[in-house]
Amino acid sequence: AQTVTQSQPEMSVQEAETVTLSCTYDTSESDYYLFWYKQPPSRQMILVIRQEAYKQQNATENRFSVNFQKAAKSFSLKISDSQLGDAAMYFCAYRTRYNFNKFYFGSGTKLNVKP
Amino acid sequence: DGGITQSPKYLFRKEGQNVTLSCEQNLNHDAMYWYRQDPGQGLRLIYYSQIVNDFQKGDIAEGYSVSREKKESFPLTVTSAQKNPTAFYLCASSISSGGTYEQYFGPGTRLTVT
Secondary structure (H helix, E strand, O other): OOEEEOOOOEEEEEOOOOEEEOOEEEOOOOOEEEEEEEEOOOOOOEEEEEEEOOOOOOOEEOOEEEEEEOOOOEEEEEEOOOOHHHOEEEEEEEEEOOOOOOEEEOOOEEEEEEO | OOOEEEEOOEEEEOOOOOEEEEEEEOOOOOEEEEEEEOOOOOEEEEEEEEEOOEEEEOOOOOOEEEOOOEOOEOOEEEOOOOOOOOEEEEEEEEOOOOOOOOOEEOOOEEEEEO
């Protein structure tokens, strides 16, 4: 079974600085999808960014970018110019290409942003 | 606006009572999911459904039941057999083919059983 590991339970960053959240996963498949979700204090899960495994180019969404290392099974999230509104739980998630309906989530990283 | 609704936002029940959590989506998604989240924890899959009238157990299905009679609706019943039902429950849906494959989440229901 696939597993997703987030080894940093909690991190802090100064406002306007850059922070990287790590995520590793274990799979024997070659085609899959990876996601980062944000869960603010409201607890609404919000998609931050997605990456398709067959694409070599790292995904970017404004201040959010990923470092996707397929061979190393690593999928880290970089947040640039951190803002107070970025404070939240961040979850890494994996979805297999061949069983569309099964997602695997990491345990989450709590990000604190200091003013 | 398309999205997922969960009601109610907060739910209180006495121990020994069954309770049903509502989840409705108008995104025309085939797949729907129920997750449980405990404080400071990640998401644990309870049940998921790929199509109407079909559903599969997730990792922690014991003490829960679901139905999928309509594409738009996937209610979750927390039965009295669930030993520790107090938690935050999230419903999600996703497309099964084509598209970008991510899950869309509802706002969640906080269930407290005393």
